[in-house]
Amino acid sequence: MNYFPDEVLEHVFDFITSHKDRNSVSLVCKSWHKIERYSRQRVFIGNCYSISPERLIARFPGLKSLTLKGKPHFADFNLVPHDWGGFVYPWIKALAKSRIGLEELRLKRMVVSDESLELLSKSFVNFKSLVLVSCEGFTTDGLAAIAANCRFLRELDLQENEVDDHRGHWLSCFPESCTSLISLNFACLRGEVNLGALERLVSRSPNLKSLRLNRAVPLDTLQKLLMRAPQLVDLGIGSYVHDPFSEVYNKLKIAIQRCKSIRSLSGFLEVAPHCMSAIYPICGNLTFLNLSYAPGLHGNKLMKLIQHCRKLQRLWILDCIGDKGLGVVALTCKELQELRVFPSDPFGAGNAAVTEEGLVLVSAGCPKLNSLLYFCQQMTNAALITVAKNCPNFIRFRLCILDPIKPDPVTNQPLDEGFGAIVQSCKGLKRLSLSGLLTDQVFLYIGMYAEQLEMLSIAFAADSDKGMLYVLNGCKKLRKLEIRDCPFGDAALLEDVGKYETMRSLWMSSCEVTLGGCKSVAEKMPSLNVEIIDECEQMEFNLDDKQKVDKMYLYRTLVGHRKDAPEYVSIL
Amino acid sequence: MSPPLLGVEEEVQSSVSSPSVECISENGMGLKERNYLGLSDCSSVDSSGVSSNLNLKATELRLGLPGSQSPERETELCLLNLGKLDEKPLFPLLPSKDGICSSSQKNVVTGNKRGFSDTMDGFSEVKGYVYTEKSWMFHEAGSDSESPQSVGHGKYPGNSGVNVILSARSPGVQASVKQDEPANVLQEQPRATNGTSLKQTVISNNNTGAPAAKAQVVGWPPIRPFRTKTLAASSKNNDEVDGKPGPGALFVKVSMDGAPYLRKVDLRTYSTYQELSSALEKMFSCFTLGQCGSNGTAGKETLSESRLKDLLHGSEYVVTYKDKDGDWMLVGDVPWEMFIETCKRLKIMKSSDAIGLAPRAMEKSKANNKKELGYGC
Numbered sequence: 001m002n003y004f005p006d007e008v009l010e011h012v013f014d015f016i017t018s019h020k021d022r023n024s025v026s027l028v029c030k031s032w033h034k035i036e037r038y039s040r041q042r043v044f045i046g047n048c049y050s051i052s053p054e055r056l057i058a059r060f061p062g063l064k065s066l067t068l069k070g071k072p073h074f075a076d077f078n079l080v081p082h083d084w085g086g087f088v089y090p091w092i093k094a095l096a097k098s099r100i101g102l103e104e105l106r107l108k109r110m111v112v113s114d115e116s117l118e119l120l121s122k123s124f125v126n127f128k129s130l131v132l133v134s135c136e137g138f139t140t141d142g143l144a145a146i147a148a149n150c151r152f153l154r155e156l157d158l159q160e161n162e163v164d165d166h167r168g169h170w171l172s173c174f175p176e177s178c179t180s181l182i183s184l185n186f187a188c189l190r191g192e193v194n195l196g197a198l199e200r201l202v203s204r205s206p207n208l209k210s211l212r213l214n215r216a217v218p219l220d221t222l223q224k225l226l227m228r229a230p231q232l233v234d235l236g237i238g239s240y241v242h243d244p245f246s247e248v249y250n251k252l253k254i255a256i257q258r259c260k261s262i263r264s265l266s267g268f269l270e271v272a273p274h275c276m277s278a279i280y281p282i283c284g285n286l287t288f289l290n291l292s293y294a295p296g297l298h299g300n301k302l303m304k305l306i307q308h309c310r311k312l313q314r315l316w317i318l319d320c321i322g323d324k325g326l327g328v329v330a331l332t333c334k335e336l337q338e339l340r341v342f343p344s345d346p347f348g349a350g351n352a353a354v355t356e357e358g359l360v361l362v363s364a365g366c367p368k369l370n371s372l373l374y375f376c377q378q379m380t381n382a383a384l385i386t387v388a389k390n391c392p393n394f395i396r397f398r399l400c401i402l403d404p405i406k407p408d409p410v411t412n413q414p415l416d417e418g419f420g421a422i423v424q425s426c427k428g429l430k431r432l433s434l435s436g437l438l439t440d441q442v443f444l445y446i447g448m449y450a451e452q453l454e455m456l457s458i459a460f461a462a463d464s465d466k467g468m469l470y471v472l473n474g475c476k477k478l479r480k481l482e483i484r485d486c487p488f489g490d491a492a493l494l495e496d497v498g499k500y501e502t503m504r505s506l507w508m509s510s511c512e513v514t515l516g517g518c519k520s521v522a523e524k525m526p527s528l529n530v531e532i533i534d535e536c537e538q539m540e541f542n543l544d545d546k547q548k549v550d551k552m553y554l555y556r557t558l559v560g561h562r563k564d565a566p567e568y569v570s571i572l
Numbered sequence: 573m574s575p576p577l578l579g580v581e582e583e584v585q586s587s588v589s590s591p592s593v594e595c596i597s598e599n600g601m602g603l604k605e606r607n608y609l610g611l612s613d614c615s616s617v618d619s620s621g622v623s624s625n626l627n628l629k630a631t632e633l634r635l636g637l638p639g640s641q642s643p644e645r646e647t648e649l650c651l652l653n654l655g656k657l658d659e660k661p662l663f664p665l666l667p668s669k670d671g672i673c674s675s676s677q678k679n680v681v682t683g684n685k686r687g688f689s690d691t692m693d694g695f696s697e698v699k700g701y702v703y704t705e706k707s708w709m710f711h712e713a714g715s716d717s718e719s720p721q722s723v724g725h726g727k728y729p730g731n732s733g734v735n736v737i738l739s740a741r742s743p744g745v746q747a748s749v750k751q752d753e754p755a756n757v758l759q760e761q762p763r764a765t766n767g768t769s770l771k772q773t774v775i776s777n778n779n780t781g782a783p784a785a786k787a788q789v790v791g792w793p794p795i796r797p798f799r800t801k802t803l804a805a806s807s808k809n810n811d812e813v814d815g816k817p818g819p820g821a822l823f824v825k826v827s828m829d830g831a832p833y834l835r836k837v838d839l840r841t842y843s844t845y846q847e848l849s850s851a852l853e854k855m856f857s858c859f860t861l862g863q864c865g866s867n868g869t870a871g872k873e874t875l876s877e878s879r880l881k882d883l884l885h886g887s888e889y890v891v892t893y894k895d896k897d898g899d900w901m902l903v904g905d906v907p908w909e910m911f912i913e914t915c916k917r918l919k920i921m922k923s924s925d926a927i928g929l930a931p932r933a934m935e936k937s938k939a940n941n942k943k944e945l946g947y948g949c
Contacts, residue, residue: 077794077796079791134796188798269802273913296806404789
């Protein structure tokens with residue numbers, strides 16, 4: 001029942017910003033559904049194949065901001081072949097044809113062509129913001145089109161994309177009239193940039209708050225840019241190599257000191273570690289520090305830098321920080337909420353410099369810790385139990401022991417108890433990635449305790465179907481489940497096929513599921529696309545249902561089989 | 573029909589002393605595969621001796637060569653948590669499993685689950701899996717420590733290099749090794765143990781840093797390729813920029829006036845000027861001895877070394893270095909860390925030759941010192 005006119009409800013709904021909440025609002029009744037859909041401006045689509053652009057446009061005519069994700073998460077680790085899918089072009093084409101006034105497009109793990117970028121840049125007059133994360137398929141020519149044609153561009157944010165760099169011309173394509181930039185991040189580009197054009201662009205962008213440079217931007221340019229943009233909040237330094245006795249360095253020190261608003265610092269793609277002292281003046285205000293691309297920074301220099309960062313909330317670092325360094329973090333960064341420790345030598349001699357000790361130290365010193373990504377040499381149950389006690393607030397807990405089936409080195413036991421402690425203690429845990437030697441037991445714990453769990457990543461674990469069953473039965477809020485190299489077979493897969501409709505997707509590779517099992521799922525659940533990815537095209541020759549399936553990806557969808565799958569993908 | 577077992581025979585033999593080795597080798601194939609089910613300290617089993625009602629086949633770990641069939645893995649084989657997962661049927665011989673488990677040594681291979689496959693060309697790293705698969709069946713007979721756990725024998729690669737395989741279940745070798753290894757990765761068949769092959773990273777859990785295995789599991793560790801590429805490029809660039817060979821050794825040439833040949837020192841092996849100085853003294857003492865007179869006895873050596881020290885620290889010799897700009901500077905003025913980053917070459921020269929050098933060096937280093945105070949480095 002509505003006691004209010006639609007406009008009032010609409011106004012009320014404006015305050016409801018989270019996608020989940022808005023989705024819930026739209027389910028209340030028909031009139032709320034209608035009001036909600038006309039007033040909806042931001043839409044998030046976690047799997048671009050779950051819905052079609054046409055249906056999106058039909059339902060949300062007021063759409064201004066679209067977020068799309070393409071490939072499954074394991075594509076990040078080379079498990080999904082190159083041209084599997086996730087093309088953004090059809091979306092842009094459909095949106096361009098419609099009357100949608102798109103202003104913001106955020107894409108993750110999608111294939112973006114120069115053609116799409118060009119079409120995008122020419123089709124939406126008010127286009128303001130382009131964010132591309134882990135995408136591929138475009139070159140700097142596409143960026144040039146965006147720069148040249150989007151007159152009101154505010155944000156161009158490129159994060160970890162594979163871009164074919166045709167060298168610096170694209171920056172010059174920003175017209176002189178473009179003064180609206182708020183955020184510019186091209187750190188992932190590998191080629192040269194036109195430094196003069198960059199300086200002029202920054203000079204005429206008084207609202208610029210976030211600037212992340214690539215390696216090709218040398219120190220003297222950095223100094224000039226900082227002089228022109230002391231209002232920066234987020235800075236990504238490209239090259240930080242210089243002679244500490246030079247004039248440039250002195251100027252840099254002065255410039256940095258003027259940047260009193262910087263709260264986030266990243267980059268250092270090339271670094272001369274003995275010159276970090278210029279950064280100290282801004283360290284005290286930093287809330288986010290990302291040194292995960294700076295292998296040149298380690299040892300005492302790194303320690304010193306961290307010791308200045310007392311307000312840090314998020315730290316991304318390489319494992320050359322070592323357990324000792326993590327001890328320094330624990331002592332210094334009392335506000336720390338998120339820690340990511342990446343391996344500096346992932347395929348090397350197996351000497352990741354951090355172990356369970358570092359993690360325990362951080363957990364003891366940083367009680368606000370709620371998000372972790374930790375690549376380490378080894379882990380013990382005792383350490384995990386301690387961490388669970390110290391930090392019951394974990395929302396994300398991703399542990400990667402470089403040797404994926406390594407047991408607790410002290411007791412030689414699997415890590416079931418340790419992870420069990422984590423899920424039991426951290427009642428709000430939403431994302432979990434497991435590694436190390438694990439049996440079915442850990443999955444029993446997960447099923448029992450991880451009530452809020454939404455995403456689970458499993459590799460080289462478990463002993464039997466039971467593991468998967470515990471999870472499917474127990475984790476009511478599970479949305480994404482990705483499994484590789486586990487002994488889960490048809491029995492687990494088929495136990496409760498209805499569950500998959502409540503989830504976004506399920507990935508299983510190198511498991512025990514057979515073609516017959518997958519076919520069975522597909523038959524019983526027409527609302528799912530069950531894709532078999534068969535790169536070696538073995539399925540062509542052997543269509544036996546008992547054949548084990550190498551890679552299976554299933555996801556719920558409202559639009560049936562996709563039409564753009566490559567030959568080696570069969571949709572059952 | 574016993575599917576071919578893969579493994580490396582010679583490793584086993586070299587590391588195992590139990591009689592089971594023979595039975596492994598009896599199995600005929602040149603390559604043996606080892607299993608590790610966590611009970612692993614037990615010696616390997618003589619399969620021929622076991623009575624058939626124990627469902628041996630189920631316990632055999634097999635690695636299939638491409639095209640071969642492998643048995644399904646029995647879940648009973650997971651003995652690690654039998655205590656907890658008591659709904660699982662226990663394997664008949666297991667009552668003394670506790671004994672087995674408790675006797676497992678530190679370097680027991682506990683990782684089980686997966687089969688793994690040796691690469692065909694038999695990399696030495698990928699060897700000697702502990703064949704413990706059936707070992708617990710004979711626990712009473714001989715689950716002694718000399719089990720074929722060639723674990724911890726230092727032969728195996730360190731933890732991070734997982735040798736192997738990729739799991740396709742189908743016949744045909746899939747050489748999807750991530751790195752450009754020359755390995756022909758075998759297709760691993762055994763569903764006996766969940767799929768992929770992890771090798772004995774499991775075994776290697778006690779190895780602290782043996783060199784990495786050559787082949788790797790696709791997609792492990794789970795890091796975006798963008799990151800690994802960027803880091804690789806970063807390290808290379810940092811090296812180019814600093815002119816250093818990288819985090820490894822930092823060799824610079826050391827010459828001494830009057831010495832017939834140069835030496836090289838790795839600056840990274842020292843952490844203070846004092847250490848470097850002592851090392852140089854030792855290195856070059858033989859050259860100055862000629863001037864000091866004969867040596868021979870330890871006492872005399874000491875005398876000579878201290879004489880050299882006097883020479884070096886006294887008035888006769890000074891140690892200088894050439895920095896990145898090409899200037900010759902006096903050693904000792906800048907903080908050690910800065911020194912090793914800028915030093916390109918060392919030279920021990922006579923003080924008299926260094927006179928012109930010193931004052932300039934002092935000025936430069938005074939400037940340094942001022943900055944140093946600023947850094948607090």
